Amino acid sequence: MTPRTPTPSPTCERCRKRITGTHVLAMGAAWHPECWRCGVCGKAITGPYFQHEGKPVCERDYLAAFAPRCFFCGEVLTGTFRENPFGQRACARHDHGPACRSCDRWLGRQEGLMVPLGAFGTALCGLCQREAVGHGEARNYGNAFGAAALGELGLTLPAIPTVPIRLEPALLVMQLKGSLERLVDGLTRNATATLNGRETGRAITEIIVVGGLAREHFEGVLAHEFGHVWLFHQRFDHLAEPLAEGFSELVKDRWLERLGTPLARALRRKLAESRDPVYGDGFRLLKARWDGSGLGGVMALLGDPG
Numbered sequence: 085m086t087p088r089t090p091t092p093s094p095t096c097e098r099c100r101k102r103i104t105g106t107h108v109l110a111m112g113a114a115w116h117p118e119c120w121r122c123g124v125c126g127k128a129i130t131g132p133y134f135q136h137e138g139k140p141v142c143e144r145d146y147l148a149a150f151a152p153r154c155f156f157c158g159e160v161l162t163g164t165f166r167e168n169p170f171g172q173r174a175c176a177r178h179d180h181g182p183a184c185r186s187c188d189r190w191l192g193r194q195e196g197l198m199v200p201l202g203a204f205g206t207a208l209c210g211l212c213q214r215e216a217v218g219h220g221e222a223r224n225y226g227n228a229f230g231a232a233a234l235g236e237l238g239l240t241l242p243a244i245p246t247v248p249i250r251l252e253p254a255l256l257v258m259q260l261k262g263s264l265e266r267l268v269d270g271l272t273r274n275a276t277a278t279l280n281g282r283e284t285g286r287a288i289t290e291i292i293v294v295g296g297l298a299r300e301h302f303e304g305v306l307a308h309e310f311g312h313v314w315l316f317h318q319r320f321d322h323l324a325e326p327l328a329e330g331f332s333e334l335v336k337d338r339w340l341e342r343l344g345t346p347l348a349r350a351l352r353r354k355l356a357e358s359r360d361p362v363y364g365d366g367f368r369l370l371k372a373r374w375d376g377s378g379l380g381g382v383m384a385l386l387g388d389p390g
């Protein structure tokens with residue numbers, strides 16, 4: 085080992101000259117006070133500093149150029165602030181705002197302006213809009229999709245006539261469902277024919293889904309509705325609502341897991357965290373059975389039809 089000779093006076097990191105008077109120790113080096121300057125405005129830094137690309141930046145310039153800002157108003161965020169899973173941050177006054185119907189990403193000003201233009205009244209972010217399902221795309225879906233979704237649980241779609249799938253505006257779907265306080269993405273309509281009080285036949289008349297949802301979202305909703313189709317044909321007519329909706333949400337969850345895309349994962353997270361006493365609690369009940377004992381556990385929970 086070579087003995088170290090202590091340096092009597094350090095060298096300035098900027099001008100490379102010896103420092104004889106007072107010096108600033110920062111960023112692992114020594115600096116003349118007049119050489120310790122902001123990389124943006126060039127003025128000597130006297131207060132707190134930040135590092136940006138290896139250069140010191142004064143507090144004023146750092147906050148102006150690099151500090152986190154509120155997604156909605158652009159205000160610099162200091163102290164605590166809210167951040168969503170997409171890294172969008174907001175000040176206390178704007179902790180939520182218009183969000184994408186499919187992925188929940190907050191909508192920027194431009195995206196927000198596109199809302200009234202959507203034929204279905206569905207506000208989507210720029211990413212989800214590229215995959216939005218309109219009438220043309222919906223035509224590719226039918227019983228084969230339902231069979232595949234139910235197949236993820238080991239269930240079989242009975243041989244039934246092709247179920248018509250119709251897209252409608254969000255508000256109309258909510259009105260048809262008779263639910264204006266809960267956001268509704270789809271519904272299944274059925275008909276039972278009776279003669280002298282006895283059932284003579286039953287059929288699914290149509291599935292209605294909110295138009296303009298992102299593809300994975302649309303498929304998740306459709307999977308849920310085919311869960312109802314299956315329950316109807318198995319004659320589970322008197323299931324408690326959390327069981328019926330929880331079962332259909334499980335069909336949706338299984339399909340989204342199969343899709344495995346970032347949006348599908350975000351939608352599954354939303355399902356799992358739903359605070360809704362029917363959909364959220366119902367889903368968690370069914371999902372626990374599925375995870376614990378598979379289809380057998382789910383069927384035991386549903387009990388006997390009728």
Ligand SMILES: [Zn+2]
Pocket residue numbers: 096097098099100101115116119
């Ligand atoms: Zn210097």
Ligand SMILES: [Zn+2]
Pocket residue numbers: 122123124125126127141142143144145
């Ligand atoms: Zn500066």
Ligand SMILES: [Zn+2]
Pocket residue numbers: 154155156157158159174175176177178
């Ligand atoms: Zn704000």
Ligand SMILES: [Zn+2]
Pocket residue numbers: 184185186187188189208209210211212213
């Ligand atoms: Zn989106």
Ligand SMILES: [Zn+2]
Pocket residue numbers: 308312328329332
């Ligand atoms: Zn449902």
